[in-house]
Amino acid sequence: SIPDNANMKLHINHFDPNYIIYDSSSDTTYLRGRLLGKGGFARCYELLDLNTNKIYAGKIIAKTRISKPHQRQKIIREVELQKTLHHKHVVEFHSYFEDDENVYIVLENCSRKSLVHMLKQRKTLTEPEVRYYLKALVEGVGHIHKHNIIHRDLKLGNMLINDSMELKIADFGLATSIGYEGEKKMTVCGTPNYIAPEVLQKRGHSYEADVWAIGCVAYALLVGRPPFETSTLKETYVRITSNNYVLPPTLSADAQDFIQKCLCNEPELRPSLEQLLNSDFLTSGHMPKTLSPACCSTMPKFPIYTKF
């Protein structure tokens, strides 16, 4: 039986073979639902697991798109990295399988899309909301770093929100693992959105590149646009390497301090994730336990608590 809740109506009058996906390795049949969007080579769909009636998000990549070995290797690496991570604020890997036409990566469903969509609706978020999302982000990145993995593409589009308004870090397509203490990566295949200066200048980079990106995310959520945004990529890169960005005075001193420390040109001078969790911004202001789904579209009013 198919749950007929509204957003899962699959408009299937008959079992059109085009909508049935079978994973022989786990004897699981999925119904393909609505198109969620495109991510790289993948077309992403809602998938309904007919054994459990659970909804997942599936990345479906046509094999014709990944004919070259290194393209296939990239996907295997993404899956291998993501499947080792189990954390409240990291997207959970569910399964990987292939059939004649496609490879399938089945992931945790995040029904409220990403912070990109939220910021489009809201323009900027309030500081309590930003504390809520940044705390989740720093905890999730802490888990990723504990597994010797650098995400390398932390951006609003990879901060997904589930039905309970929880933040989930997605897309390990540019991630890499650190093999030994002090290892520095020299290249990234792809262009991270919030790229750190040391990555741009190929000076060797490591975990600190993710802290830079956290600073960019904090800035974008509070200001409504990225810190180094210009009309051309080249000009943006000049601003990143010259550390040329404007901190609006409307931001609280704690928020300015948080951003300034993350956006330090010298990677080794940036705060650790532990220091970020204990920063004034994340510890000395109202930290909501949960957020109402209304926050996706309208600014919340937080009750002002008095200390006694």
Ligand SMILES: CC[C@@H]1C(=O)N(C)c2cnc(-c3ccc[nH]3)nc2N1C1CCCC1
């Ligand atoms: C499947 C790719 C990616 C993703 O990684 N996840 C986990 C995800 C989960 N739910 C959703 C989802 C959106 C709306 C309902 N669920 N989307 C996810 N995405 C989106 C799809 C398009 C671009 C990134």
